Amino acid sequence: MIRDITIGQYYPSNSVLHRLDPRVKLIGTFIFIVSLFMFNTLYGYIVVALFLGAVIKLSKVPFRFIARGMKAIVVLMLFMMFFNLFFTPGNTIFELWIIKVTDNGLRQAVFMGIRLIFLILGSSLMTFTTTPNQLTDGLEKIMRPLNHIKVPVHEISMMMSIALRFIPILLEETDKIMKAQMARGADFESGGVLKRAKSLIPLLVPLFVSAFRRANDLAMAMEARCYRGGDGRTKMKPLRYQGKDYAAYACVLVYFAAVIALGIFGDQLF
Amino acid sequence: MEMIKVKDLSFEYIRRDEDGNVESINKAIDSISLEVNKGDFIAVLGANGSGKSTLAKHINAILYPTEGGVWVNGLNTAEDRNLWEIRQTAGMVFQNPDNQIIATVVEEDVGFGPENLGVPTEEIWERVEQSLEAVGMLEFRNSSPNKLSGGQKQRVAIAGIMAMKPQCIVLDEPTAMLDPNGRKEVIATVRELNRRENVTVILITHHMDEVIHADKVFVMERGRVMMEGTPREIFSRVDEIKKYRLDVPQVTELAYELKKAGVDLPDGILTVEELVEAIKRIKSR
C-alpha cells in the first residue's frame, strides 16, 4: 500500500529538467506555487496550464507515472471541492433539502480543484526530476546564510539524506517483523483502539531496537570514513550554476511576470 | 617494515550501573602482541566473543587500549592528533552491508570518504571511478544501494574505503551476513586488491574456507592469540582448532581423519585438488 504512492518518488531519466541545478528547481517550484494565487481569470489558468504542460514535456516523465501519483490525493481534492461547493455564498442554482449549490460555489470548487491539481503537479514534478540527495544539497546551499545565526545547516541536511536512505530499509523491516509476530499468532487487525494500540508493542519495540542498532553502526562507519562535520569537506557534486540554469531562471521569471500581468490586467481582457 | 604493530594490548569493557559504580569488568583482549607487514594478507579467526572484532576496532582507533599500544604505520592510535591520519591509512569495512552505506546512489557513497578528507572535486571523481572499477562495480555507479545484493553492497563498501587510498584495509566479518556466492565475491575482490594494488589486508572472520589463501593466520580465543602460522600449519592442527569452537573445511577434516587412520598424507590439505593429487600419488606407489 505504502509502495503505491508515487508522490515524491524520483523518476530516473536524463532530461533537461533532471540536469538542472536543484536550487533552480526548488526556487522555481516556490515561485510557481506563489504564482497560483496571483490571478483569478480564465487566461491565468490557460497560461499556467501551458507552462506546466511544457515543463512536463521537458521532464520526459511519462504522463501515466504522474497520473498514478495523483490518485493518492483524490480524497483530499474531493474534500476541498466539497467545502467550496456547499459553503460558498452566492446565487442558488440548485437546492435539495439543506444542500445548496451556488454559482459562486460551483465556480470556486472547480477552480480550487484545478489549482490544487496544478500545485501538486508542479511540486511533484520537482521530486520526480531531482534525487533526494540533490534536493538536500540544494536546500543546504540555499539555507547556507542561516549558518550565521547558528543554524546547523550541514547537519540538518546530512540527517535528511540519511533518513531518506533508511526509510525503505525500515519499511521493509517493519513488514518483516510484522510477519514474524503474525507467525507467533499476533493479531494486528481486529479489536478496539486500545487493543490495537497494545498489539503494536511487539512491532514497535523491535523496530526501535533495530533503528538504534543501525544508527550506532552507521555512526561508527561514518567516523571510520573520517566524517567530522561539514568543515573542510569538499563535494563530489558541487552545485555550480551553468548557462541552462540561468536560462531556466529567466523562463520562470517571464512566466511569473506574465501571471502577475494577467492578475492585474486580466479582467480587462475579458 | 610493519604496517600494524600491536604490543601487549589489553582492553577491558567496563560496565557501570546507574550510579556509575563498576558492575563488571570484561577483559575482551588480554595482552596481545602481533605485527603485520606491508602488503600482507592476514586473517584473524575466532568464534563469537573471542575478541577478534575488538582487536579490529583498535586498528581503526575506534577503541583505545586499556593497556599496551597499537601503531598504524608508526602512528600511535592513543594520540588524538593521529586519529584522522590513522583512519585514512587503515580503512575499515563492517559486518552489516546496509548499515555502512550512507548515500542513496552508489557513486555518491564511494565519494563520501574523499569528501570528508577534503579531496578536490575532480580528483574525487577519478578516485570513485578507479575504486568502483577495482571492485568490479563500475556498471552500478548510478544504482540505488537498495537494489544490490549483499555481496555487491559489501563491494561498494570496500570501494568506499579504497577511494580514501588507504594502505591497509581491516574487514570486520564482512561475510557473516552473506550467502555463499556473496562470500566468494567479497573474498575474491579482497584478494584481488591485495595482489594488484598491494593493499595490506586484515580479514576478521569465522569462516575457515576464506582464509586458505592468507599469508598468515591468527586464531583467537578469550582475548588471546592461541595459534599463529600459515594456513597450512594451522589447518594441520584440526583438534586444536575445534577446541577453539571453530571448524575446518570438509576436505581438510577428511584428510585429517584419513591421516589418523594411518594413511600417509601431507599435513594441512586445503583444497579438493590437493587431496585428490595426494591420493593419486599413494595409489601409484
Next chain:
Amino acid sequence: MQIIFDKVNYIYSDGTAFSRHAIKDISFTINKGEFIGLIGHTGSGKSTLIQHMNGLIKATDGRIYFNGQDIYEKNYNLRSLRSKVGLVFQYPEHQLFETTVFKDVVFGPANLGLDKLECELRAYEALKMVGIGDDLLDASPFELSGGQKRRVAIAGVLAMRPEVLILDEPTAGLDPRGRDDILEKIAYLHRESGMTIILVTHSMEDIANYADRLFVMNRGELVMQDKAKAVFSHYKELEKMHLAAPQVTYVMNALRDQGFQVSTDATTVEEARKELLGLLQR
C-alpha cells in the same frame, strides 16, 4: 500431518509494471515427520514459498492442502493454521521485544488464547528444548549472546507446539559452534517429537547430515525433490544454479574421473572416510 502444494503460483505486484513471478507451478507433498532441506540461490523463491505454508502469503493461483483441508476454503481458520505451522524467520532474534526471556516466549501461546498456566508450561518446556537454562529466564533478551537470542526466538515459536516447524536459515551469521548447537537442537526435536521440519539453508555440508529429502529451487521453480545423495549427484547442474554440493562430493567425483573405483555417494566426512579407506586398502 501432511502438506500438499498443487500447482502453486505467486506473482508479486500482479498486474502492475513491477510484477514478478516469484514461484511457478510448485507441486509437492510433505509427509508427517519428514525432515526437508530447502535449498536455492538467494532470490530463488524459497522465502516466498515458506510463507505460503502458514498462510502469510496467499497464492495467486493454485491450491494448498494441510491435513487434507484446502486452506483457501472460505471457513478455514488461518490463525489456527499459523499455530500448527511454526515459522522461524531469518534472524529471528530481531523479533524479541519483551522485558524478560520468559515473557517473550509466552507471547506465542498467549496469542492462542490458552490459560496462563498452560502458556507458562509451554514456554518453560520450549526453553528447555532449545537449551536455555533457568538462570536466563528472567534476563532481558537483549542482553544475551547472539546464539542465545536466536535460541530464545526459536523457543518463541516452539511454545505454540506446532506440528510443522519451518526455519529460514536458522544458522545465518552464527559462528561454527553456534551453528552446530542450533542444528543439533533441531535434529533432536525432530527425533524426539516427530515434528515435521523444513529447513532453508545455504550450507550443503550441514543439510547433508540431517535431511530425508532435499528440495531445490531455482528461479521460482522447484527443480529437484529427492534424497540428498541423488540431488548431490547432479552437482554440475547445481553449480549452474549457483549452488554447490558438499566438498567431499567433489573429492569422490574427481577420483572417479581419474579412473578410481569409488562410490560417489558420500556426502559427509564419515562416509567419505570409509569409502577412501576401502580404496586405499585395496
